[in-house]
Amino acid sequence: MSDDNKNLGDDLNDMLDDAKDNARKSGDKISQKAHEFSDDAKELGREAKEKASEFAGEAKESAKEFSDSAKETFNNVSGDNKKVLAGILGIILGAFGVHKFILGYNKEGGILLGITLLGIVLSCVGIGVIVVWLTCLIGLIEGIIYLTKSDEEFYNTYQVGKKPWF
Template sequence: MQETNQTNSDLYEIPPDQLKNAHSKKIVAGICGILLGGLGVHKFYLGYITPGIIMVLITLITPWFTCGFGAIVMGIIGLIEGILYLTKSDKDFYETYILNSKGWF
């Protein structure tokens, strides 16, 4: 019996229109993550409402208690996620964030 190392992405072909849509979403979400990451705009854009609300609440509410530390952390997370979005291939972005709905990193 022969063992194969195929992943799910090797078993099906992603339609070109979905890859084009993933590319445009990747660019917009990446830029929003880098510029407005602390507010979770990139999460809302990708349809991740709960993670977006968590980021907004931490950014807007925790400065009262942590002297802005929560907002800084959310900004860094947004920056990292924006960079991750932009460095992934369109196919990887589609599989990870659109098809599998991975909400964080």
């Protein structure tokens, strides 16, 4: 029985050695596959970084184009169109201060409107007609001034510089 035990022990040792060899081989294969996966992941990371960089560059360029377009549109709308609109309304409805409200001068527009309404009320006394005539004259003069200025000069004077009168 001792020979059987010895043979059995030898068989067990051989099996154990085989299991160790197989485990070592499996570990080596797993390590090799993990290294390959790591290399693949690094490559995918580099590609993703390049794509993100390209996308960021394109987004930055698109944002700059949009900003330039918006600035150009703002300059066209705020300069030329407000100038013509304020000038024409100053000539036609200048006594009521409409041209002042268009340019964002609410206080000055309110003053013109208030004086004109007060003049209309006082027109039955007689002095009101002169007051209304003066506010009409102010609107007429400002409308002509607005229309005779260049777009850039108008924009810098009345919209950037905020010059409220004449």
